[in-house]
Amino acid sequence: MTAFLFVTDLDNTLVGDDTALAELNQQLSQHRQDYGTKIVYATGRSLFLYRKLTTEKSLLQPDALITSVGTELYFNPTEDTFDPEWAQIVSQGWDREQVIATASHFADLILQEDSEQRPFKVSYHLTEQAAVEVLPQLKSALQERQLNVKLVYSTGFDLDILPLKADKGLAVQFLRQKWGIEVKQTVVCGDSGNDIALFSVGEERGIIVGNASSELWQWYQANQTDYRYLAEAHCAGGILEGLHHFGFLSD
Ligand code: GLC
Numbered sequence: 409m410t411a412f413l414f415v416t417d418l419d420n421t422l423v424g425d426d427t428a429l430a431e432l433n434q435q436l437s438q439h440r441q442d443y444g445t446k447i448v449y450a451t452g453r454s455l456f457l458y459r460k461l462t463t464e465k466s467l468l469q470p471d472a473l474i475t476s477v478g479t480e481l482y483f484n485p486t487e488d489t490f491d492p493e494w495a496q497i498v499s500q501g502w503d504r505e506q507v508i509a510t511a512s513h514f515a516d517l518i519l520q521e522d523s524e525q526r527p528f529k530v531s532y533h534l535t536e537q538a539a540v541e542v543l544p545q546l547k548s549a550l551q552e553r554q555l556n557v558k559l560v561y562s563t564g565f566d567l568d569i570l571p572l573k574a575d576k577g578l579a580v581q582f583l584r585q586k587w588g589i590e591v592k593q594t595v596v597c598g599d600s601g602n603d604i605a606l607f608s609v610g611e612e613r614g615i616i617v618g619n620a621s622s623e624l625w626q627w628y629q630a631n632q633t634d635y636r637y638l639a640e641a642h643c644a645g646g647i648l649e650g651l652h653h654f655g656f657l658s659d
């Protein structure tokens with residue numbers, strides 16, 4: 409066994425089955441101790457909502473924490489300030505005020521709670537029904553104003569608008585390069601739309617948990633390769649299944 413970089417989404421991926429989570433935690437923390445494996449969480453949650461989750465569930469202390477859909481990076485989640493180097497990269501070409509002004513013309517976009525509005529992320533709720541029309545219209549309105557941004561739609565309800573230089577996958581790539589870890593020794597896990605970037609940034613080993621939401625499931629069906637694995641088991645159980653499939657954990 410050798411060290412690897414373990415990256416996982418939290419809601420409905422790492423978290424969702426407490427029994428499997430306890431088993432996975434035990435195996436990962438042993439692996440970190442024995443081989444120096446690194447554990448990274450890549451979540452849509454803000455640091456505020458991440459901390460809330462840590463009071464509700466038993467989570468290992470990560471070696472790095474990617475929050476707010478890849479727009480912020482923390483090497484120490486007990487500190488309040490995000491990594492300035494990553495912030496500098498994602499801030500390029502980002503005009504938050506103009507993004508909000510453009511989106512405000514769409515009545516179907518309902519702003520999410522304040523804690524989820526971040527320096528490099530603006531987030532709304534949008535029903536799946538309305539999304540069919542609103543997403544292409546919003547996209548062209550943003551393009552008309554030369555706002556080069558990313559629209560990320562997850563679980564048929566959450567819409568995030570992000571800088572072009574930010575998403576979960578790009579944040580993982582930044583970390584991988586910083587730590588000098590090869591793509592083949594990196595595994596990423598997710599369940600929904602904002603995780604597609606984790607699976608598509610490069611040839612990282614990908615685990616899609618069995619309970620994946622429809623947008624990720626459809627993406628997986630159209631983009632199958634031997635370095636992406638669709639698990640049968642849900643949440644942490646699916647992660648354990650995938651880690652064995654790729655040989656990161658021994659049978
Ligand atoms: C998390 C965040 C929310 C985001 C969603 C999807 O729930 O709190 O702001 O829209 O993930 O990325």
Ligand code: MG
Pocket residue numbers: 417418419420421598599600
């Ligand atoms: Mg999730």
